[in-house]
Amino acid sequence: MTIVTDAKNGKITEEMKIVAKDEGKDPEFIRRGIAAGRIVIPMTPYRNIKLCGIGEGLRTKVNASIGASSDIIDEEMEVKKAKAAEAAGADTLMELGTGGDFLKMRKLVCDAISLSVGSVPLYQAFITAAKRDGSIVHMTEDDLWYATEEQAKLGTNFMAIHTGINNIVLDRLKAHGRYGGLCSRGGAFMSTWMLHNQKENPLYKDFDYLCEILKEHEVTLSTGNGMRAGAVHDATDRAQVQELIINSECADKAHDKYDLQVIVEGPGHVPLDQVEMNVKLMKAMSNGKPFYMLGPLVSDIGAGRDHIVTAIGAATSAAAGCDFLCYVTPAEHLALPNLQDVIEGVKTSKIAAHVGDMVKYPETAREVDLAMGRARAKLDWKGMYNLALDPELAKSVRDSRAPGDEDACTMCGDFCALKIVNQNYDLCK
Structure with a gap:
């Protein structure tokens, strides 16, 4: 039984009532949105959180991302960043660390804040394999399932999972090429593993098993965007669109068959004239699922001020119907964000979200x-x-x-x- 099951059965849960009150909506509006897959409320049975509704008819939400790297591992600082992001107004937080003790770091973050926390279990699986066996190509399928379930039990509310990278997508990528390469860490990990081992992506091949894990722990699926553009000249190319088709099919299956809440992730670097088109394409392909825009950065030359470049794209995205924005900090493309970068990133994206809502909901925003x-x-x-x-x-x-x-x-x-x-x-x- 999940909140989607309740919604489909006509039941208004306490979570729906809380979000409805926060958004100034009728609880029945929230119920219908969840039943149809147009609204999600990331939740978990393992910790108490500040509930956040994401989707059609609701205020545009902002996610902040933190996490140690292989170069800088400072658990105390990451906790400070998490607290600072919440204080600055972030609606959710993703802990995306690739260095240090994965589970310890995520538990510290989950215990420190009341926000929904997201993760990418694929990182843990690949990096564990690299440390254990010397290369990411030695990851096993069991490594993926273990990392996913282990992180879910910590109270992770939503997970970016790269379900849409399959052999057809890689054929499109290789045939068409890229100016800016692959900027998605998950996309780089999984595509390298697939090509080396001549195997299909387990997250796509065994999608039903993945859904069973997520359903057991009430985790919201966020279909990862491994083919997102890392340069504006790669925006809306064949690999990105092919991955969107696969992710949209997976999203429908997860919601319709397994009663999972699902978010669909979108592209990263997109020129301004393509932003609205990308939002509408995502919404049409996914049957109106909540759309999580990674940025977008509308120019590639703003290094050091990429939070401003992103604010332009994010406001345009929100106005066009995007539901969920991933912040970008001034350190993007340059360094691991520090405490002030996190605060600046959140504040800037909150302005962009509000500007978008002024267009979507002028009577209230x-x-x-x-x-x-x-x-x-x-x-x-x-x-x-x-x-x-x-x-x-x-x-x-x-x-x-x-x-x-x-x-x-x-x-x-x-x-x-x-x-x-x-x-x-x-x-x-």
Whole structure:
């Protein structure tokens, strides 16, 4: 029995009621969305979490990703990053470590925060094989199943699992080529293993068994995007679209046959003129499943400021119907994100999500902007701080350049347009 089973049977669960209240929706709306596969509520029987609804008709959500690397293993810092991401407003968190003790690190993170936590069990399987046998190509199928179940028991709520990489997809990739190679770690791991061993991807070949594991532990399946573009010139190519077809078929099977909650992941580097098309393609192919956009980065030359490049693409994606955004930090393509990078990444993506929601849900999402406009017109600085996404930052910037006139700021000083108007006539609604 899963929440999808309940929804299909007409039962409104406590989780649905909680999400409905948070979103300002009728619980029946949430139930119908889950039954149809258009809404998910990542959950787990192993720990108490802050429930988060993702999907059609709900606010666009933001995921933050953390995790140690083979070069930098600092468990205390990763826990700090997780806490900072939650405090900054992240809706979910993915722990994607590739260095250190996988299970210890994930347990520390799960215990430290109340957010839904995602993972990629494939990483653990391949890296364990490399340490044990000297190469990732020696991973066994049992390594994959063991890592998946082990991570599920820790309280992992959703998993990015690369179900859509099969031999047909690799044929498309090899025949067409890539300008930017493969940027997906999971895609690189699995494709290398398949080509070396001349075998089909176990996650695709034995998809039914995978679904049984996920169902037992109430894990939401996020169909991993191993063929996502790592350069804008590779966006929407044949390998990416072929993988989307396979992932969409797997998503339907997981939801329809096994009553699993499913998210479909989308491409990474996409030029601005292709963003809306990619969102609509994903939604059409997957029968409206919640769409998780990885970025997108709309240009390849923003190194050091890729969080800004992503915000442009993310806002466009959200406006077009994307449900779930994976943040990008200023360190993208350059280094393992530090604490400040994580905070900056979350705050930037939260702005992008809100901008998208202003288009999708103007009657509700624009209310806070209306309140900010009125506060500015009245020179109500306390009100402006409270309405800002980052009140402390807003206040600290103004205080660092304190004006002589407390009503104004040092941008206009004595010639503040709002103050001049307020002193001479009433313009405000």
